[in-house]
Amino acid sequence: MEHRQVASAEVPRQADVVIVGNGALGLFLADELMERRAGSVVVVGPSDRDAGASRAAGAMLGCFGETTSESLRTDAARTRFELGVRGHERWPDVLRRLEEFSSTGFPLQVATETHVVLNAIGAELDTVNFESMLKALDEYGKPWSEIDPQDIPGFRPRTDARALRAVCLHEEGAVDGRGVLAALEARLHATGATLVDSTVRRLIGSGDAVTGVELADGTVIEAGAVVVAVGVRSEALVRTVAADLELIPMFAGLGFAMIAQRTAGTPFSSVVRTPNRGFACGLHVVPAGPGREYIGATNRLVDDVSNVTWVADVRYLAQYGMQQLDEQIARHEVVQWLSGNRPVTLDGFPMIGWLPMNGLYLMTGTYRDGFHCAPLLATHVANELQGKPGTIDPMFSPTRRPIVTRTIDWSVEEYVQHNMAAWFETGAEAAPQMTTTQLAAFYRARGTEAYEKLGVDYALGPDVLWYAEGSLVGARRVARYLRRVGGETPVLAPASSGIGDAR
Ligand SMILES: Cc1cc2nc3c(=O)[nH]c(=O)nc-3n(C[C@H](O)[C@H](O)[C@H](O)COP(=O)(O)OP(=O)(O)OC[C@H]3O[C@@H](n4cnc5c(N)ncnc54)[C@H](O)[C@@H]3O)c2cc1C
Structure with missing residues (x-):
């Protein structure tokens, strides 16, 4: 389904809400506002989603699969974890809404379950996180079952990387991330939102209020409210209007993944992943439409936001995909290299809330599960924009002091x-x-x-x-x-x- 973004001459000069950023958070928020008929909505963001996280996401709808020893250890971490639990419930409805706008040619939901494998390639941390996950599943009464690793379709690691244990999470799957973003854009176009293919150079303020945005070509859009949702670039953009604001620092979690065409062997029909480990989200494969598989993902915090890929990361995915997931991955034909920057905050918690300047809202810091949580966060932010009570804990305020969770x-x-x-x-x-x-x-x-x-x-x-x-x-x-x-x-x-x- 084709939809177009407006040329500069057609850019509206006023809107009730301008959302800066066209990643999962910005687009889901726009969709929620349009659904509520909350006035005119303009989304500004480059069509290639330069350096954004959403474009590279495996888009696992992972909640319990992401559990670590830290997830439920403190009240703050538990509150964060429960964003995922609650966010998960939103997806059946989201997919029902979006499917008719999808142009992928296959269902947006590419997997309905996840197999988490415990292999001996990492270290003790794998076991600790695997057991934390099982405990969390039981505590929240979610279904899971033990499975012989050899019975997982597609899972054929080298014998020295074989799994010791595997469990199936019956309610956790994945969506086609890029398909969902395209469907959202198509739906926004159909419902009358404006998508502007550009970047915002600076926020415009007067007194203690933000009144609009200035695009890269100098065009100004006046706004009743401006929502900054530009992921890892959010802090820098906010500083264009509030240089001295004390925000939680944000870092770029550069990640690499690839989409490849299978040429041999049995395809994966579910998400297959290791637990989170080694500073990253575990090695995983996600079905990516007929004959294709997404293999991800690396994560390293870097000084600068960029689209580069480290050779070491290419080696990581290629070698460990072959060894730990399926030897036939050696014969995969890569069709797309993906890189993106996760928005990582100093304390690891999201930044969601009004900033001290009137009319300025910040929505970011979702690190490794922002795609999954985006519909839930959109409801919360839409409520706050409309002056209604929010639906998530106010602890995620962007101007908080860093949340303490460990010694x-x-x-x-x-x-x-x-x-x-x-x-x-x-x-x-x-x-x-x-x-x-x-x-x-x-x-x-x-x-x-x-x-x-x-x-x-x-x-x-x-x-x-x-x-x-x-x-x-x-x-x-x-x-x-x-x-x-x-x-x-x-x-x-x-x-x-x-x-x-x-x-
Ligand atoms: C490799 C990888 C794998 C991941 N896997 C998963 C997963 O399986 N499940 C999951 O839930 N999450 C996953 N994540 C995390 C998830 O992608 C992020 O948490 C989430 O997508 C963040 O969304 P966002 O909209 O806040 O930011 P982004 O996706 O970064 O979007 C920000 C957008 O703003 C644009 N922009 C930047 N500056 C400007 C400007 N000045 N003006 C206008 N626009 C601007 C950018 O180009 C970008 O399009 C993954 C991330 C990576 C990198």
Whole structure:
């Protein structure tokens, strides 16, 4: 289904709501506002979705498949986790709404279940996260069953990477991410929203209010409200009108994935994935329409937003796809390379809420499950724009102080475990030069030293600590911000089980 974006001369000069950003969050919000007939809506974003996360997403509708030892360990993390649980319920309705606008030629929902495999390629972290997932499933009464890994259609790893255990999550599947975005655009076009193929250069303010946006070509659109949903570029855009606003810092989680045509072997008919591990979302394959499979995904925090792909990431997907998922992946024909930047906040929680300037709303920071949560967040934000009560916890306010979920010791231990998982998955060998215990001690010393250098007492997630430890730019940003807002030594009850027990 063709739909067009307006040329610059046709750009409306006024709108009730201007949404800046055409990723999953921006488009789902626009759709929700149009559904409610909440006035005129303009979405601004480049048609290639430059550097955006949504265009690269595997679009797993994963909630329990994403569980880690951290997901339910604190009240804050649980509240975040439940965004996924609630978000999940929205998808049957979303797909019903969107299907008629899809032009993919196959159903938007490409998988209805997920198999999570526990193999011995990573480290103890895999086992810990796998068990956390089963506990969470039982706690929330969600169906799952144990399955012989050999019975998973398509799953044919090399024998030395075979799975020790596998479970089927009967209610978690995936959608065709790019198909969903295109269907949303088609529906927005049909319902009368305006999609502008451009970028916003700056937000326009007067006094303590934001009154509009200026596009790259200088065109100005006046707006009753401006929603910034430009993912990892959100902080920079907000600063064009509120330079000194104290926002939670945002980092780019550069990710790489590929879509390939299968030429041999049995295709996958479900999502097949490992648990989250090694600073990333696990290795996974997602059916991507007839004969095609999406293989993803890497994640590394980087200094600059870009579309580059690291050779090491290409190797990761190609080699581990062949070894851990299906040897026949060696014969796949790649049809699309995908890269995008996840919006990662310093404390790992989303940033959703009004900013101090009237008329300015921020919606981002969804990290690795923003596609999945987008319909739920859209309902919440639409409510807030309409002056109605929100539907999610106000703790995600963008101007909050960083949310505390761990102690420094715990943070260092997580850093150790993620490094160990990455070390073993990437084929590095500890013995005989160095035992696993010595290796862990090495990373523990490194993590501890990183905190000494940073001089902060706020405990970071393993990915942010890894970044701050390896990047001068990252370390400066983290340290300056935390010193400015003042650290806070977290006081948390020791958890009875979790990552620390993996030692
Ligand atoms: C490789 C990878 C795999 C992922 N897999 C999953 C998954 O399986 N399930 C899941 O739920 N989530 C997944 N995610 C995470 C998910 O993609 C993100 O959380 C979510 O898509 C963020 O959406 P967004 O709309 O906030 O941002 P984005 O998708 O980044 O969209 C922002 C848009 O704004 C545009 N923009 C930037 N600057 C401007 C400007 N100045 N003016 C106008 N427009 C601008 C960008 O070009 C982009 O199109 C994955 C991410 C990656 C990178």
